[in-house]
Amino acid sequence: MNKATLVIIGGSGTSDLFPLKDSEEVSTPYGRSFVYWLSIANKDVAFIARHGVMHNLPPHKVNYRANIYTAKKIGSSYILATNAVGSLNKRIHPGELVLANQVIDFTKERAHTFFSSEDGKVVHTDMTYPFSSFLISKVLKASKKLGLKVHSKGTYICTEGPRFETAAEIKMFRKIGGDLVGMTVVPEVFLAREMELEYASICIVTNWAAGISRKVSSEEVLQVMKKLNPKLKLLLEETIKLI
Numbered sequence: 001m002n003k004a005t006l007v008i009i010g011g012s013g014t015s016d017l018f019p020l021k022d023s024e025e026v027s028t029p030y031g032r033s034f035v036y037w038l039s040i041a042n043k044d045v046a047f048i049a050r051h052g053v054m055h056n057l058p059p060h061k062v063n064y065r066a067n068i069y070t071a072k073k074i075g076s077s078y079i080l081a082t083n084a085v086g087s088l089n090k091r092i093h094p095g096e097l098v099l100a101n102q103v104i105d106f107t108k109e110r111a112h113t114f115f116s117s118e119d120g121k122v123v124h125t126d127m128t129y130p131f132s133s134f135l136i137s138k139v140l141k142a143s144k145k146l147g148l149k150v151h152s153k154g155t156y157i158c159t160e161g162p163r164f165e166t167a168a169e170i171k172m173f174r175k176i177g178g179d180l181v182g183m184t185v186v187p188e189v190f191l192a193r194e195m196e197l198e199y200a201s202i203c204i205v206t207n208w209a210a211g212i213s214r215k216v217s218s219e220e221v222l223q224v225m226k227k228l229n230p231k232l233k234l235l236l237e238e239t240i241k242l243i
Contacts, residue, residue: 001026001074002037003074003075004035004037004045004074004076005044005075005076006043006045006077006078006079006240006243007035007045007047007048007070007078008046008080008081008082009048009050009067009071009081009082009188010048010082011050011081012051012084013084013222014049014225014232015049015053016229017229017236018036018038018040018047018233020049020053021036023035026073026074028066030065031063031066032063032066033048033066033067033069033070034048034049034052035070036048040240041241045240046074050062050067050184050188058161059183060109060183062184064110064188064191065111068192069114071192071197072195072197076197077197077198078132078135078197078243079192079197079199079200080135080139080200080202080236080239081184081189081199082202082203082204082236083182083201083202083204084182084203084221084224084225085098085180085181085204086165086180086181086182086208087179087181087205087212088170088174088178088181088209089154089179090212092180092205094207095205095228096149096151096205097150097151097202097205097235098150098151098154098179098180098202098203098205099152099153099154099203100131100153100155100156100185100201100203101131102153102154102156103130103155103158103189104155104156104176105186106158107158107159107186107187108160110160110187112187112190115194125194127193131199132198132200134198135198135199135200136152136200138243139200139202139239141242142238142239142242143238148231148235154179154203155177155178155179155180156180156201158181158183158184159182159183162183165210166210166211167210169210170209170210170212173209180205181209182203185201204224204228205224206220206221206224206225207220207221
């Protein structure tokens with residue numbers, strides 16, 4: 001099995017960021033995961049398509065545990081994730097990038113931990129600051145070098161999906177301090193922390209959330225992602241150079 005010091009977990013619309021040719025199926029206690037081997041900035045990097053390269057896995061069906069376990073198994077210390085989100089904050093506009101630094105979990109039915117006490121052990125993992133300050137600093141340094149605008153922080157509200165949120169839910173999320181809304185950071189960030197992996201989320205704002213805009217659609221999300229992919233690719237490459 002190949003090794004990689006860093007894993008990119010690509011979200012919606014990112015399967016064509018890099019040429020995905022050399023792939024490998026990795027078996028884990030939680031199921032299988034598929035990795036694509038890349039060389040970026042002379043570093044061995046693995047790419048995992050969160051929703052599958054054909055985008056056939058909805059957020060609530062992603063095997064998050066298999067993906068994070070795979071990252072650990074192939075020797076990675078770092079995970080750079082991309083997440084398409086809606087904005088709840090009028091200072092954060094569609095087409096912009098945000099580094100999530102906090103998360104509020106509104107998911108309901110996902111396998112969210114590696115520590116389910118089957119072995120008789122109870123483990124409580126500190127999640128005060130779930131995202132990696134080290135990786136966030138590297139992404140910000142890379143963005144400045146490239147001249148790209150990236151918001152340095154944002155609170156990510158994670159919902160179960162696959163439906164979009166109601167206007168009333170968005171109103172509530174804004175009142176409790178949410179800046180972004182999406183469906184994929186949880187349990188990914190928590191599982192990474194349990195595995196002692198550095199994890200950062202580059203959030204791509206694709207739309208205003210429900211009730212702020214008139215309508216939210218998956219087509220709109222993918223259209224904006226396609227436009228932003230060149231910038232996202234440059235940012236990932238430059239960040240990996242700094243790690």
